[in-house]
Amino acid sequence: MPKKFAVPRGTSDILPDQAGLWEELESKARLVCQSYGYREIRTPIYEDINLFKRSLGAASDVVNKQLLELAGSKEDEGYALRPEGTAAVVRSYIENSMDGKESLSKLFYIGAMFRGERPQKGRLRQFHQIGAEAIGPNSTSAFLDAELIALAMHLLKEFGVKGLRLKINSLGSREDKAHISLWLRETFAHHKDNLCEECQNRFERNVFRVLDCKNESCRKEVAAVVKDLPLSPESQDYFGQVQASLKGIGVAFEVSAHLVRGLDYYTHTVFEITAEGLGSQDAVGAGGRYNGLVQELGGNEKINYGAIGFALGIERILLASGKAASKPKGLDAFVIAMKEEYQSRGFLILQELRREAIRADMSFTVGSMKSQMGRCDKAGARFALILGEEEIKNNTVSLKDMRTGQQETLAVENLVSSLKDKLCN
Amino acid sequence: MPKKFAVPRGTSDILPDQAGLWEELESKARLVCQSYGYREIRTPIYEDINLFKRSLGAASDVVNKQLLELAGSKEDEGYALRPEGTAAVVRSYIENSMDGKESLSKLFYIGAMFRGERPQKGRLRQFHQIGAEAIGPNSTSAFLDAELIALAMHLLKEFGVKGLRLKINSLGSREDKAHISLWLRETFAHHKDNLCEECQNRFERNVFRVLDCKNESCRKEVAAVVKDLPLSPESQDYFGQVQASLKGIGVAFEVSAHLVRGLDYYTHTVFEITAEGLGSQDAVGAGGRYNGLVQELGGNEKINYGAIGFALGIERILLASGKAASKPKGLDAFVIAMKEEYQSRGFLILQELRREAIRADMSFTVGSMKSQMGRCDKAGARFALILGEEEIKNNTVSLKDMRTGQQETLAVENLVSSLKDKLCN
Numbered sequence: 001m002p003k004k005f006a007v008p009r010g011t012s013d014i015l016p017d018q019a020g021l022w023e024e025l026e027s028k029a030r031l032v033c034q035s036y037g038y039r040e041i042r043t044p045i046y047e048d049i050n051l052f053k054r055s056l057g058a059a060s061d062v063v064n065k066q067l068l069e070l071a072g073s074k075e076d077e078g079y080a081l082r083p084e085g086t087a088a089v090v091r092s093y094i095e096n097s098m099d100g101k102e103s104l105s106k107l108f109y110i111g112a113m114f115r116g117e118r119p120q121k122g123r124l125r126q127f128h129q130i131g132a133e134a135i136g137p138n139s140t141s142a143f144l145d146a147e148l149i150a151l152a153m154h155l156l157k158e159f160g161v162k163g164l165r166l167k168i169n170s171l172g173s174r175e176d177k178a179h180i181s182l183w184l185r186e187t188f189a190h191h192k193d194n195l196c197e198e199c200q201n202r203f204e205r206n207v208f209r210v211l212d213c214k215n216e217s218c219r220k221e222v223a224a225v226v227k228d229l230p231l232s233p234e235s236q237d238y239f240g241q242v243q244a245s246l247k248g249i250g251v252a253f254e255v256s257a258h259l260v261r262g263l264d265y266y267t268h269t270v271f272e273i274t275a276e277g278l279g280s281q282d283a284v285g286a287g288g289r290y291n292g293l294v295q296e297l298g299g300n301e302k303i304n305y306g307a308i309g310f311a312l313g314i315e316r317i318l319l320a321s322g323k324a325a326s327k328p329k330g331l332d333a334f335v336i337a338m339k340e341e342y343q344s345r346g347f348l349i350l351q352e353l354r355r356e357a358i359r360a361d362m363s364f365t366v367g368s369m370k371s372q373m374g375r376c377d378k379a380g381a382r383f384a385l386i387l388g389e390e391e392i393k394n395n396t397v398s399l400k401d402m403r404t405g406q407q408e409t410l411a412v413e414n415l416v417s418s419l420k421d422k423l424c425n
Numbered sequence: 426m427p428k429k430f431a432v433p434r435g436t437s438d439i440l441p442d443q444a445g446l447w448e449e450l451e452s453k454a455r456l457v458c459q460s461y462g463y464r465e466i467r468t469p470i471y472e473d474i475n476l477f478k479r480s481l482g483a484a485s486d487v488v489n490k491q492l493l494e495l496a497g498s499k500e501d502e503g504y505a506l507r508p509e510g511t512a513a514v515v516r517s518y519i520e521n522s523m524d525g526k527e528s529l530s531k532l533f534y535i536g537a538m539f540r541g542e543r544p545q546k547g548r549l550r551q552f553h554q555i556g557a558e559a560i561g562p563n564s565t566s567a568f569l570d571a572e573l574i575a576l577a578m579h580l581l582k583e584f585g586v587k588g589l590r591l592k593i594n595s596l597g598s599r600e601d602k603a604h605i606s607l608w609l610r611e612t613f614a615h616h617k618d619n620l621c622e623e624c625q626n627r628f629e630r631n632v633f634r635v636l637d638c639k640n641e642s643c644r645k646e647v648a649a650v651v652k653d654l655p656l657s658p659e660s661q662d663y664f665g666q667v668q669a670s671l672k673g674i675g676v677a678f679e680v681s682a683h684l685v686r687g688l689d690y691y692t693h694t695v696f697e698i699t700a701e702g703l704g705s706q707d708a709v710g711a712g713g714r715y716n717g718l719v720q721e722l723g724g725n726e727k728i729n730y731g732a733i734g735f736a737l738g739i740e741r742i743l744l745a746s747g748k749a750a751s752k753p754k755g756l757d758a759f760v761i762a763m764k765e766e767y768q769s770r771g772f773l774i775l776q777e778l779r780r781e782a783i784r785a786d787m788s789f790t791v792g793s794m795k796s797q798m799g800r801c802d803k804a805g806a807r808f809a810l811i812l813g814e815e816e817i818k819n820n821t822v823s824l825k826d827m828r829t830g831q832q833e834t835l836a837v838e839n840l841v842s843s844l845k846d847k848l849c850n
Contacts, residue, residue, distance in 0.1 A: 003475070003479075003723060004519065004520070004722075004723035005472070005473050005475070005476045005479075005516045005519075005520070005722060005723060006473070006516075006520055007468070007469060007472075007516070007517070007520060008469055008471060008472060008473060008504055011469035011470075011471075012469070013466065013467065013468050013469070013517045013520075013521070014466065014467035014468075015466060015517070015521060016464035016465060016466055016532065019464065019465035019466060019467060020465070022467070023455065023465065030448065031782065032779075032782075034754070034784055035779045035782055035783065035784045035785065036779055036786070037756060037784070037785070037786035037804070039441035039444065039753070040439075040441060040444035040445070040448065041438065041439065041440060041441055041444060042438065042439035042444060042447070043432070043438050043439075044432060044433055044436035044437070044438070044551050045436075045470055045506070045537055045539070045551060046433060046436075046551075047430070047432075047433060048430050048431070048433060050428070050430070051430045054428075054430075068495055068496075069495070069496035069497075070493055070494070070495060070496060070506075071493075071494035071495060071496045071497075071498055071503075072494075072496075073496055078496075079433055081470070081495075091430045091431075091432070092432070092438045092440070094429065094430075095429070095430070095431055095432060095438075096438070096440060102803075103788075103790070103800070104788075106786075107441065112470055114470070126469050126470060126471075138790065139789075139790070141789035141790065143768060143772050143789040144789050146772070147772070147776075147789075150776060154779070154780070244769075245769070245772065248769050248772060248773055249772060249773055249776040250776075297429075297430060298428060298429035298430060328464065329459070331462060343568060344669075344670070344673050347568050347571070347572070347670065347673060347674060348673055348674055351572075351575060351674040351675075354457075354460045354461055354579070355579070357456065357457075357460055358460065359459055359460045359462070360460065360462070361461070361462035361531075363528075363529075364564075364566035364568040364569050364572075365528070365563065365564070365566065375528070378527070379462065
C-alpha cells in the first residue's frame with residue numbers, strides 16, 4: 001500500500017472553492033493600493049538569514065525561534081524563508097538605489113510569509129500578507145503616517161471586515177526609546193516580582209514587551225503604573241500632528257500607551273487594527289514607522305531616511321469577513337455530443353467558443369443525455385449546446401437556456417455572435 | 426559601515442516597473458484557464474520531501490541534485506521547496522478526495538518553484554510557472570490531451586509569444602516504456618562508446634534521456650538509430666487519436682520520436698513548446714500524461730485514473746514576448762498645495778478622491794510650484810489639482826489638464842463627479 005501524503009503541518013491548500021476569494025481580495029488590494037500611488041514589488045521567498053537578524057533583532061522571538069532556514073545554513077551564513085515583508089523591501093530599496101530615482105518610494109506586496117510556529121497552537125507556518133511601505137529621503141511627514149494608516153483601513157473595509165478598531169501609539173525617536181526603556185525598568189523595578197516569568201526575562205532585553213503582555217497580572221501592573229510614555233517634546237509634537245491628520249480625514253482611532261510592536265525596528269508611530277469575531281487573536285493588521293532601518297541595512301549614512309509600513313494578514317481578513325468559499329463562476333456554455341462520433345464536431349465548436357473567451361466545456365466521456373445534462377448543470381453552465389443527428393446533418397446546434405429551459409436551433413456559423421449577445425443580456 | 430545585503434543568488438526582485446507585466450500575464454492566464462473550465466488551486470511553497478522522491482523518482486536529477494531542503498530534514502524525513510507543481514496538485518487531489526466530488530478535476534496553478542541549480546549557469550533557483558492538470562477516474566481521452574495542449578498554446582499566444590513550435594511524442598503505456606527501455610539499451614549496445622559520459626551513466630538508470638541529449642555525438646547516434654519508438658498497437662492507436670484531435674481543432678504540431686521528458690512519471694503523450702528568440706534554451710513549456718502517478722502517491726488502487734498536465738515558464742515567456750517592463754499606469758490626479766497650511770485641505774480632498782477609486786497622490790513635502798509640477802508630471806498624472814490662496818478662500822480647486830494644458834476652477838463639492846466624467850472621456 002503506497003504511503004499517502006498530507007499537506008505539511010501549519011500550511012494548507014487553497015482549493016478551487018476558496019481560490020476565487022483570494023483572487024478577488026488580491027485584485028481589490030492592487031486597485032486600492034494603486035489608487036494611493038503605491039506600486040507592487042515582489043521579492044524572493046527566501047533571503048540571506050542575516051538580513052532578518054539585522055532587521056528584526058537577533059534577540060527577537062521571530063529570529064530566535066521561528067525562522068524556517070534552508071538546509072546547508074551555517075552559524076552566520078545561509079538563507080531563511082521570509083518571516084515578514086519589510087526587511088526584503090528595504091533590502092531591495094537599497095540594492096536598487098531607489099532613493100536616486102524617486103524622492104518617495106511607495107511600495108506594496110502580496111505574498112506568503114513563513115514562521116516555524118509550534119503547530120499545536122493552531123498557528124500557521126505559511127501565512128499570507130498584504131503589506132505597504134513608504135520609504136524616502138527626508139520623507140518623514142505626519143500626513144504620510146496618516147495616509148498609510150488610512151490605506152490599511154481602506155483595504156480592510158474594502159474586504160468587508162467588520163468592527164474595525166484602530167489603536168495608535170508613539171514610541172518616540174531612537175533616543176526616546178532608549179530613555180523610555182530605562183524609565184520602564186525603573187518604574188517596574190519594585191513590581192518586577194508581580195510580572196510573569198516571560199516578562200521578567202524580557203525585562204533587560206526588551207522591556208517594551210511588558211506593556212503588551214497578555215498575562216492578567218502583568219496587565220494590572222501595567223495599567224496601574226503606565227499612563228503615558230515619556231516622549232520628548234519633538235516626538236510628542238509629531239505624534240500630535242499624526243493624530244490631527246487622522247482626524248482631518250475622518251479616520252477614527254484610540255491612543256493606547258500600551259501598544260508596542262514585537263519588532264525592534266519601530267520608532268514613533270505604531271498602530272494595530274483589530275476586528276470583531278476573531279476572539280483573543282483579533283489583530284488583522286499592524287505597522288509603524290521605522291526610520292532607522294534603511295541605514296541599519298546598508299543605506300546611505302548621509303541620508304535621513306523616513307520609512308513607514310504595515311502588514312495585513314489575509315487568513316485573518318478572510319476569517320473576519322466571514323467568507324469561507326466563493327460561489328464558483330458558472331460556465332457560459334456546455335457542449336453535449338449525443339454520440340461518440342459527434343465528439344470531434346463538438347470539440348471543434350468548443351474550441352471556437354474558447355478562442356472568443358466564452359467560458360465553455362464538454363464531457364469527453366460520452367454518457368447518456370441525462371448524465372451529460374447533469375454535468376452541464378453541475379458546471380453551472382448558462383447554456384447547453386446539444387449536438388444530435390439532426391444538428392450534425394444540418395450543421396446546426398440546439399441551444400438550451402438552462403435558466404428558462406427554452407430551446408432554439410442555431411446555425412454553427414452564427415453561434416459565437418448569438419451566444420455573445422445572449423451572454424451580454 | 427553596515428553590511429549591504431543582496432538578493433539571493435539565482436533569485437530576483439520583481440520591481441514595480443516589471444510587476445505590472447506579471448500581474449497582467451497572471452490575469453490573462455486566469456481568464457484563459459477558466460474559459461477552458463480549469464479552476465485555480467494554490468498549494469504550499471514546501472512539501473514533504475518524500476512526495477518529490479516518490480513522484481519525480483529518487484534517481485532523478487531534480488531530486489538528487491536540485492531540491493532546496495528546509496533545515497532539520499533527516500535522511501528520509503523533512504521538507505523541500507517545491508521544484509515543480511504536479512506532485513503537490515496530485516497530493517491535494519488525493520488528500521481532498523476530489524475523485525469523489527467530480528468525475529474530472531481540471532486545475533491550474535500559478536506560482537514560484539525552486540531548484541538548487543548551479544548559479545554559474547545563469548539558471549534560476551526561484552522561478553515561476555503557470556501549470557494545468559486534468560485528473561479523474563477513467564478520464565483518459567485523446568480529446569483531453571488535445572484540449573490541454575490547445576490550452577497551453579492558447580496561453581502562449583495570449584501572452585504574445587512568437588514563433589511557437591509544438592513537438593509531440595508518445596512514450597506509450599508503462600509496459601511499453603519498460604519494453605522501449607530494453608529496446609533502446611539493445612539498440613545502443615554497440616554504439617555505447619560513442620555516447621557522452623553522462624549518457625553512458627544514464628544508460629542503465631534512464632536510457633530515455635539519451636534520446637534528448639544535447640551532445641553532438643549523441644544526437645548523431647540517436648538520429649541514425651532511432652526513427653520511431655516501438656509502441657504497442659493500443660498506444661500507437663491512442664497517439665493517432667491525439668494527433669487527429671489536434672488536427673481537428675487546427676493546432677499545428679510535429680511528431681518527434683526523440684522527445685522525452687526528464688521526469689519519470691510520464692507515459693503516453695509528451696509534448697514540448699519552443700519559441701523563437703530564446704537561443705538554445707528555447708522551451709517555454711512542456712508536459713505530458715502521467716496516468717500512473719495518482720496511485721503511486723496513494724490514490725485508490727481500484728480506480729483507473731487518467732491524468733495529464735503541463736507547466737509554462739513565466740520568465741521564459743516574458744523573455745520570448747520581448748516585454749521587459751510595463752509602462753506604469755499614470756495617476757488620475759495629483760494634488761498640489763501651494764503652501765504648507767493648505768496641506769490639510771489638500772489631504773482631505775486627496776482622500777475623498779481615493780475613496781471614489783480615483784488614483785491620486787500628492788507631495789507631503791511642500792516645494793516650489795515648479796518642483797511640485799515636476800512630481801505631478803513624473804507620476805504621469807492626468808490632472809493637477811492646485812490649491813492656492815484663492816482656491817482655499819473660495820473652497821474651490823484649480824484643475825489643470827496635463828495633456829492639453831487647459832485650466833479651470835471647480836467647486837470642491839463638484840470635484841469628484843467632474844473628475845469622474847472627465848476620466849471616462
